[in-house]
Amino acid sequence: MTTTDTQHDLPIVRALNVTKAFHGNEVLKGIDLDVHQGQVVCLLGPSGSGKTTFLRCINQLETIDGGRVWVDGDLMGYDDRDGQLYRLTEKRIAEQRREIGMVFQRFNLFPHKTAVENVMEAPIHVKGVDKKTARAEALALLERVGLGDHCDHFPAQLSGGQQQRVAIARALAMKPKLMLFDEPTSALDPELVGEVLAVMRELARDGMTMVVVTHEMAFARGVADKVVFMDGGVVVESGAPRDVIDHPQHERTKSFLRRVHAEEEHRVEAVTALVGLEGSADGDPKGAGQPPAPDGAAGRAGTSSSDVD
């Protein structure tokens, strides 16, 4: 994890006064954000606060109406010639996106391709890497996310947690400078959340710069260098996790956190009931601390007795 000494470097992401409206409905009302090399920033906020929209503005899946976004010094989507902006061609925008990996809530794996083909696709057809090299790298990445022996499975043959780990490997295959995660675990059954968070934790430890939209407070508290709380299209407060999560200053943050905690407790009860083990819940409700099982069967871990220590 990075410390404050990287703060004077040029940030990997710099967003300034980003605004965005859908059909006159202003969803982002001037967002500022700096993310430095190796930092993990978690975006928190209630539903509809604009977290997803902001994330998609960073890699230009949405065009912004106002403000600027730079990624690694590149102005996203536009060419700035002496103060006059010129829209980049679709091809140039595609090139800018290569540097940015994105992981979606619903995985969005290519269903007609196997796990390893999903991972190989972009290196071969975007970067022009030869097939053999791409395959070797893809297998190494799948190994890294704990799915080495699932490489020939189709997405439909994998559990949600496994699919999301393939999706992470697919994004990593482009060797991005920055990874964006949009609620990567919220479409997962509770017992599968831990294996995905573990991979993300590992990634953070290896120094990847990450922006993560999440409701997983344990993850935000444990991994994030900075937490940003958004509501109604503005940043309400941001800072170190212990400040924002444990000592929130604003009423909106407080009430949001209360709701999330209540929900989390509810979920822990659900998991406990499902797994039938009282002990596994304390402190680390979703097994967030476990590394992914190397055979990718982490989803099974909940039912085995070995993790009740």
Place this chain on the structure above:
Amino acid sequence: MSAETADRPGRIDARPVRHPGRYVAIVVIAVIVAMMVSSAVTNANWDWSFAFQIMKFKPVVNGLWRGTIVGTVGAMVIGVVLGVILAIMRLSDNPVLRGVAAVYVWFFRSIPRLVLLVMFGTGLGYLYPSVSLGIPFAEQLGHFIGLSADATTVGHIDVAHLSNSIIIGILGLGLSEAAYMAEIARAGIQSVDQGQREAAQALGMSAGKSMRRVVLPQAMRVIVPPTGNETLAMVKDTSLLSAIPISVELFFQTERIGSTTFKIMPAIMAAVLWYLIICSILAVVQSFLERKFGRGIGNQRADGGLRARMLGLAGGGPR
């Protein structure tokens, strides 16, 4: 698991539901089939041996190949390629492209194929005895600045000479087919989850590449079955080519034999049998394509299913 005991119910040994209606239906169908077979065998007017002979006549085989099969393949190639292009235009952000595609589909779906083929066959040669491929008004402009017409013309096609040929028939059927294929392809493209395109673009693919590499292969699953239908319809619609008029075509040839030999039924049956053979082959091709594009989707779980694996019941075990 547990042994059968007096108080615990054991293996089910129930009587199935009876379906008396089915037996009645089977008997009725059997009688009708028997009548048809008996007629086909005993009525000499069917003259099967002559029908088989007709099937192998040179002009018939020639018509089958150069008319029916070449016509079908050519028209479907134009139809599918142009149809996919039209579908992409129809879904684009550009209102001009959208409008052009919509008008095209409206026009060609409104005109009966027979009328279209007559129009192409006789009308084109009548209106434009010769077609020059060049820049619009270039000839007039060139004349104005003192160039000869030859210098401004890129290619030169003699339409009156072509109009009897299969090419015009293929073009007529293909352009008409494209209008139907455009709608089929559009439904296919729209059936693919928006997240697929976004995932492809997030990986740095251009819009074109994500369409080709990610969206279309998945859309094919929806596109193939109705395209199979269209192809079968096209095999049969090549019999309309005689309206161009084209004589090198299966039905035209068998009919001519029928009317010159007065063996009407054998001649028709020869054509019917050929159509049956071609369409059967196409059905096999279709099921092959469906399997190819259904890759990754459907029941491919060899290991007892997701649920079982997640619960650790299916073994599969660690390495």
